[in-house]
Amino acid sequence: MKPVGAGDPRERILDAALELFEEQGFDATAVPEVAKRAGVATGSIYRYFDSKDDLVNALYRTWKQRYYDMVLTEPPTNATARTAFSHYWRGMAAFSRAHPKAARFLDLHHHRGYLAEESLAPERDGQAIAEAFISRGVQSGEVRKIAPVVLIALMTGAMRGLLAFADKGELTLDDATIRNIEDCLWNGIKA
Amino acid sequence: MKPVGAGDPRERILDAALELFEEQGFDATAVPEVAKRAGVATGSIYRYFDSKDDLVNALYRTWKQRYYDMVLTEPPTNATARTAFSHYWRGMAAFSRAHPKAARFLDLHHHRGYLAEESLAPERDGQAIAEAFISRGVQSGEVRKIAPVVLIALMTGAMRGLLAFADKGELTLDDATIRNIEDCLWNGIKA
Amino acid sequence: MKPVGAGDPRERILDAALELFEEQGFDATAVPEVAKRAGVATGSIYRYFDSKDDLVNALYRTWKQRYYDMVLTEPPTNATARTAFSHYWRGMAAFSRAHPKAARFLDLHHHRGYLAEESLAPERDGQAIAEAFISRGVQSGEVRKIAPVVLIALMTGAMRGLLAFADKGELTLDDATIRNIEDCLWNGIKA
Amino acid sequence: MKPVGAGDPRERILDAALELFEEQGFDATAVPEVAKRAGVATGSIYRYFDSKDDLVNALYRTWKQRYYDMVLTEPPTNATARTAFSHYWRGMAAFSRAHPKAARFLDLHHHRGYLAEESLAPERDGQAIAEAFISRGVQSGEVRKIAPVVLIALMTGAMRGLLAFADKGELTLDDATIRNIEDCLWNGIKA
DNA sequence: GATGAATGAGGATTCATTCAT
DNA sequence: TATGAATGAATCCTCATTCAT
Numbered sequence: 001m002k003p004v005g006a007g008d009p010r011e012r013i014l015d016a017a018l019e020l021f022e023e024q025g026f027d028a029t030a031v032p033e034v035a036k037r038a039g040v041a042t043g044s045i046y047r048y049f050d051s052k053d054d055l056v057n058a059l060y061r062t063w064k065q066r067y068y069d070m071v072l073t074e075p076p077t078n079a080t081a082r083t084a085f086s087h088y089w090r091g092m093a094a095f096s097r098a099h100p101k102a103a104r105f106l107d108l109h110h111h112r113g114y115l116a117e118e119s120l121a122p123e124r125d126g127q128a129i130a131e132a133f134i135s136r137g138v139q140s141g142e143v144r145k146i147a148p149v150v151l152i153a154l155m156t157g158a159m160r161g162l163l164a165f166a167d168k169g170e171l172t173l174d175d176a177t178i179r180n181i182e183d184c185l186w187n188g189i190k191a
Numbered sequence: 192m193k194p195v196g197a198g199d200p201r202e203r204i205l206d207a208a209l210e211l212f213e214e215q216g217f218d219a220t221a222v223p224e225v226a227k228r229a230g231v232a233t234g235s236i237y238r239y240f241d242s243k244d245d246l247v248n249a250l251y252r253t254w255k256q257r258y259y260d261m262v263l264t265e266p267p268t269n270a271t272a273r274t275a276f277s278h279y280w281r282g283m284a285a286f287s288r289a290h291p292k293a294a295r296f297l298d299l300h301h302h303r304g305y306l307a308e309e310s311l312a313p314e315r316d317g318q319a320i321a322e323a324f325i326s327r328g329v330q331s332g333e334v335r336k337i338a339p340v341v342l343i344a345l346m347t348g349a350m351r352g353l354l355a356f357a358d359k360g361e362l363t364l365d366d367a368t369i370r371n372i373e374d375c376l377w378n379g380i381k382a
Numbered sequence: 383m384k385p386v387g388a389g390d391p392r393e394r395i396l397d398a399a400l401e402l403f404e405e406q407g408f409d410a411t412a413v414p415e416v417a418k419r420a421g422v423a424t425g426s427i428y429r430y431f432d433s434k435d436d437l438v439n440a441l442y443r444t445w446k447q448r449y450y451d452m453v454l455t456e457p458p459t460n461a462t463a464r465t466a467f468s469h470y471w472r473g474m475a476a477f478s479r480a481h482p483k484a485a486r487f488l489d490l491h492h493h494r495g496y497l498a499e500e501s502l503a504p505e506r507d508g509q510a511i512a513e514a515f516i517s518r519g520v521q522s523g524e525v526r527k528i529a530p531v532v533l534i535a536l537m538t539g540a541m542r543g544l545l546a547f548a549d550k551g552e553l554t555l556d557d558a559t560i561r562n563i564e565d566c567l568w569n570g571i572k573a
Numbered sequence: 574m575k576p577v578g579a580g581d582p583r584e585r586i587l588d589a590a591l592e593l594f595e596e597q598g599f600d601a602t603a604v605p606e607v608a609k610r611a612g613v614a615t616g617s618i619y620r621y622f623d624s625k626d627d628l629v630n631a632l633y634r635t636w637k638q639r640y641y642d643m644v645l646t647e648p649p650t651n652a653t654a655r656t657a658f659s660h661y662w663r664g665m666a667a668f669s670r671a672h673p674k675a676a677r678f679l680d681l682h683h684h685r686g687y688l689a690e691e692s693l694a695p696e697r698d699g700q701a702i703a704e705a706f707i708s709r710g711v712q713s714g715e716v717r718k719i720a721p722v723v724l725i726a727l728m729t730g731a732m733r734g735l736l737a738f739a740d741k742g743e744l745t746l747d748d749a750t751i752r753n754i755e756d757c758l759w760n761g762i763k764a
Numbered sequence: 765g766a767t768g769a770a771t772g773a774g775g776a777t778t779c780a781t782t783c784a785t
Numbered sequence: 786t787a788t789g790a791a792t793g794a795a796t797c798c799t800c801a802t803t804c805a806t
């Protein structure tokens with residue numbers, strides 16, 4: 001386990017923390033461990049973050065934001081519901097494949113009493129988009145009338161399930177698999 | 192937060208641990224806290240469990256077993272794939288509704304380095320059953336040819352997604368919702 | 383430096399803390415040092431006190447109380463102002479001689495932002511007594527009309543000065559010296 | 574709390590240190606805090622002082638010297654003991670009023686294991702002067718025969734008592750009060 | 765068997781000091 | 786010469802575990 005590559009110390013600390021928190025969990029990771037992996041002194045962590053808690057929070061916010069930036073993008077104009085669905089699902093998959101550790105970290109830390117406001121804002125964006133997607137799809141007769149949270153639960157749940165199996169090596173998150181599940185899910189929600 | 196009800200001390204300890212580990216996480220829960228909630232002395236924990244780790248492990252095994260006992264039951268003989276699917280899905284739902292804390296606990300802790308052997312056995316049973324279900328369904332033309340792990344990822348992921356939203360109060364795990372998702376999932380996997 | 387004698391751990395901790403805080407100061411004394419001198423484990427300190435701060439506070443309150451209990455006693459009824467003055471002054475001296483460390487500790491920690499209420503109550507008793515002493519003495523023509531705080535400043539200041547020199551070995555707090563200063567002070571305040 | 578005014582950096586550092594050490598205590602004050610208040614970089618402290626300890630020592634010596642320079646001046650030639658006493662007492666009072674922070678600092682820190690040699694020299698001067706004052710006063714029949722340290726204890730103790738009450742706002746160090754105590758003390762030591 | 769006070773290793777955090785810029 | 790980021794030893798405090806009662 002070499003120190004994470006060079007660059008801004010703050011960035012290195014966040015990278016080291018991501019790796020360790022994902023591998024071992026937040027509580028099981030000691031601050032000096034993060035420092036070591038980041039290639040900085042223990043005390044330096046506290047130049048960039050107020051506390052260990054502040055560090056996870058920053059990490060969580062950072063990745064949550066990147067996730068939403070990657071996933072909640074506009075589908076092509078005049079896209080069919082099928083195309084829009086594909087757009088969102090593949091965004092999710094792209095993120096999970098590009099940043100599997102971050103994806104797992106976000107998933108595992110989802111529950112902590114952290115940051116209600118700061119990170120719920122984009123969460124609400126997500127629900128708004130889901131709602132718009134469904135109401136439009138229902139109107140055009142392409143999509144079943146289901147609750148937005150159900151759609152999200154289905155999509156994130158499926159992705160998380162895949163990620164878990166991929167992590168155990170029982171599955172590869174390749175294009176074929178991604179499209180395969182995409183079809184399953186689309187069949188599940190189409191009218 | 193009163194001590195959990197009377198009964199076998201070992202059982203009371205496991206119940207207290209389930210509540211606390213689920214609410215606060217394993218590392219954030221102190222052993223004396225578990226003892227207090229269980230209505231026993233701190234030292235008594237160690238009469239029933241070798242260590243705090245042994246306690247989570249026992250807790251995990253216990254509930255994993257109950258989960259499999261409840262979910263991996265035989266569907267009615269000569270059931271169609273649709274009926275069999277419904278059978279398994281509702282088993283999962285029944286467990287999550289009957290024991291939401293245990294469901295969340297299993298979910299949150301399934302990543303820890305715990306017990307490779309002891310709890311993987313039933314996991315393999317699960318995959319065997321999924322495999323059998325699919326191969327039979329494919330043969331009878333009812334089910335799409337998908338990988339067993341994909342089926343499991345889809346089902347457990349969806350259930351977990353629901354549980355998460357239910358926990359946040361944005362969803363109720365009632366019969367209607369359960370069946371709604373069941374339909375979605377079935378449409379997703381049917382041939 | 384042997385551990386302080388046997389007895390109630392809480393008492394032993396307070397005794398050890400008194401010695402060390404007086405010798406080295408509060409901030410310069412590490413908690414494990416107190417524990418060692420008290421003959422207990424570091425962690426045990428925290429069974430009896432919430433924090434290091436709580437410990438000094440308890441110590442301060444304890445000794446402040448003992449000080450007032452020893453000093454603010456009733457002089458003989460119908461005592462002259464001279465006798466009453468002697469009574470109070472000798473009470474102060476007796477405390478300083480019986481508990482020189484405590485006397486120095488109280489003196490040195492006097493300024494900290496500690497416990498306004500808890501320890502100011504007796505302080506106010508002291509001022510009330512000084513006030514009564516002066517007003518009675520003025521009425522009987524025995525005492526000069528001075529402000530109560532001036533009387534206290536004079537008495538405590540003098541005692542503290544003596545204590546400081548006694549600590550440096552340049553003075554002995556024997557009866558002769560005590561009476562000598564008593565005469566000085568009395569001459570200073572008598573009408 | 575703005576940085577202390579312009580001027581020689583060394584001077585600014587000493588001024589900042591005086592304020593902070595007096596307000597918060599030596600151990601409770603961080604070096605970067607002193608630097609900030611002095612308007613210099615942390616590292617610059619170490620260009621002027623070898624260590625934090627060296628800084629307090631320099632500060633202590635500096636003010637102790639100023640104190641003695643202000644207090645241990647020659648009284649008018651052929652002054653009576655009364656006049657000489659007044660001269661010294663008012664010198665002490667003038668210092669405390671001109672530099673209350675320094676006065677409190679000297680008082681609070683005079684116990685530390687600091688500088689045996691460097692600052693004891695003037696202390697001895699003080700005792701020599703007290704001794705001379707008493708022996709002369711005794712000879713002329715103006716002063717009671719008391720030990721020099723007792724005289725010093727009385728005077729410094731009284732001044733310190735006043736300072737403490739002044740700091741709490743229960744007393745003002747005005748001319749009237751100063752003279753009032755002067756009378757008390759003189760009555761206490763006169764033959 | 766049950767208890768809970770005592771233990772002390774280990775964790776988060778602070779801060780005097782250094783040194784590259 | 787001045788700077789202030791970086792260092793890591795030292796601090797306070799927690800908590801899993803033991804054991805005398």
